Amino acid sequence: MIRLKDLNCTFHVGTPSAKTVIRDLNLTVDAGEFVTIIGSNGAGKTTLFNLISGNLSPTSGSVFIKGVDVTGHPEYKRAGTMGRIFQDPLAGTASNMTLEDNMMITCKKGFKWPVISLNRKTRARFKRQLVKLEMGLESRMKENVSTLSGGQRQALTLLMMVLSNPSIALLDEHTAALDPRNAAIVMDLTTRFISEHRLTTLMITHNMNHAIAYGTRLLMMDAGEIIIDVTGAEKQKLTVPKLLEMFSNVRRKAFENDEVLLVRP
CATH class of the missing domain: 3.40.50.300 (P-loop containing nucleotide triphosphate hydrolases)
Incomplete structure (x- = not known):
């Protein structure tokens, strides 16, 4: 490899x-x-x-x-x-964008999911993925990522990385x-x-x-x-x-x- x-x-x-x-x-x-x-x-x-x-x-x-x-x-x-995650939890996400918009960036990379619009079906798909983190983030998708703790941001970054299919x-x-x-x-x-x-x-x-x-x-x-x-x-x-x-x-x-x-x- x-x-x-x-x-x-x-x-x-x-x-x-x-x-x-x-x-x-x-x-x-x-x-x-x-x-x-x-x-x-x-x-x-x-x-x-x-x-x-x-x-x-x-x-x-x-x-x-x-x-x-x-x-x-x-x-x-x-x-x-490849996907890369840094020591700083702020480095892997866009602070002033919502959680769901951050996840859209992953989709638009085109590595795994096709380019899609942020509609009801897409949000349901994001929620299913966020549930895996067991942090309740599936109910905070419209909040800016800046409101998340360092641990939550790093967990989100990790999820976004694997969803980009490296x-x-x-x-x-x-x-x-x-x-x-x-x-x-x-x-x-x-x-x-x-x-x-x-x-x-x-x-x-x-x-x-x-x-x-x-x-x-x-x-x-x-x-x-x-x-x-x-x-x-x-x-x-x-x-x-x-x-x-x-x-x-x-x-x-x-x-x-x-x-x-x-x-x-």
């Missing part, structure tokens, strides 16, 4: 400020895999997503999606294949800004939707416990490189101390990042 070949990304090339944030990275993600990605600040996690989505172009190397070289394709040309989901710390209760609700919806829609998923998280508990494969990044790649039975046996030990063995230093280490299960 995704293949990254000899990928490099350097900012400010040819200047004294040049900084390589992704270096000689190779990665293959098969269809249906759910990959969690952990690493300290500056490890290159979000830059990796920007390269996959087309938000950034690599300095060198290639990006393949479904076997097609999309390295030179801009972000909008890849949008039909093959790939890129989740960039999408529960990090939420309180523990709402984060748990959104993660439950995430795992349900990934399973129901058979999405190939990459999820960046700052929570080591989440990285271990969720998904079928775990990657740890450091200084623009993938230094740990664990799957199957090995991943099932992982613990946070074991993961920290693996990091130390590879890098010959302790893992130091308060944001990650202080997160509770």
